[in-house]
Amino acid sequence: MILLWGLPGDAPFDAVRSALEWRKAPYMLLDQRRVLQQRLELEVGPVLGGTVWSGAQRVILGEVDAVYTRVYDSRRLPGVEDVGAVVQARIREVETALWSWVEEAPGRIVNRPAAMASNGSKPFQAALIARQGFRVPETLLTTDPLAALEFWERHGAVVYKSVSGVRSRVARLGPEHRERLQDVAWCPTQFQAYVPGQDVRVHVVGEEVFPCEVTSDAVDYRYARQQGGSVELRAGLLPLDVAERCRALARALGLHLAGLDLRRTPRGEWFCFEVNPSPCFTYYEHHTGHPIAATLAAFLAGAQK
Secondary structure, three states: OEEEEEOOOOHHHHHHHHHHHHHOOOEEEEEHHHHHHEEEEEEOOOOOEEEEEEOOEEEEHHHOOEEEEEOOOHHHOOOOOOOOHHHHHHHHHHHHHHHHHHHHOOOEEEOOHHHHHHHHOHHHHHHHHHHOOOEOOOEEEEOOHHHHHHHHHHHOOEEEEOOOOOOOOOEEOOHHHOHHHHHHHHOOEEEEEOOOOEEEEEEEEOOEEEEEEEEEOOOOHHHOHHHOOOEEEEEOOOOHHHHHHHHHHHHHHOOOEEEEEEEEOOOOOEEEEEEEOOOOOHHHHHHHOOOHHHHHHHHHOOOOO
């Protein structure tokens, strides 16, 4: 049995669900919107087990062979965010217990919380990335405006981005930011030397690698159209050694599904900026035709490594 935990209507979640239905693979759905109707009893033994109820639906955890999670903060969902402190505390207890089971459960888990945790600290994850042979941009994490200015002057072209796993826009420093550098004294800020080249988004599913070349005139192509820019995505190719490095990096992080943000410089060097442990892969799948959802469904069903 495969357990899907997340929000129906979320594109990757729905894509995996549809792929499982096409395969006629048995699955059960744990809808976060029904979190107020859910409860969990854990059984601690040689293997952590128990039962989850979602309304009248019952999931016996010992019968689950694989899990796919696309989980949001349910406390912020409509109908949940205003339920009061007591109910919010119960929701936290249920989801914390369920995450504990996901971490310890046997089988094919996409992905375990400990494996996803490296994305919560970009500098820490960058160190793990470098161990697998990818280059990472020279980086400064600071609350010192003078240090930020010196770093900027030394590299000339610099971008700044979030330190944590919270999604944020990557932006390039410009003249308008010079006065604002004083603000870093109040918040640790990450600066990186700008790396020119071709963006390549790579999705790793098990042992399969799906590269997508991205061409854009924006610093952060994810927001190109919102900023009046352009973005073009197409299926790409990777050198065999780079493809194997992508697999090795996902394995080293313990991720069965990963979205790697790479850039190939004009000199042929490969940089890796980040590894997303819960990627919104359908955006890339739509433009490339890569069978990412189908491959993930096959992995969950035990038909693929």
